[in-house]
Amino acid sequence: MNGLKRITFDSQVMGGKPCIRGLRVTVGTIVGLLAAGKTPKEILQAYPYLEEEDLHEALVYAAWRVEEIEQPLRTA
Numbered sequence: 001m002n003g004l005k006r007i008t009f010d011s012q013v014m015g016g017k018p019c020i021r022g023l024r025v026t027v028g029t030i031v032g033l034l035a036a037g038k039t040p041k042e043i044l045q046a047y048p049y050l051e052e053e054d055l056h057e058a059l060v061y062a063a064w065r066v067e068e069i070e071q072p073l074r075t076a
Helices: 027-035 040-046 052-067
Strands: none
Touching: 027 040, 027 052, 040 052
């Protein structure tokens, strides 16, 4: 997805899962914390190296992935 500058992928970091700025914090971790009822303020206190925009981009990325359609490969 174009336009997201804070979501990174590196096979050497968290198994290639989408992470925040190359840190060992995955998009799934952020979305899971928000879904569990943690506020952005609580998350930023627990992870002081994150920024509010990181949380926003994690949600944008997750929403985009949910809407993406995956087509199975056809076999001959």
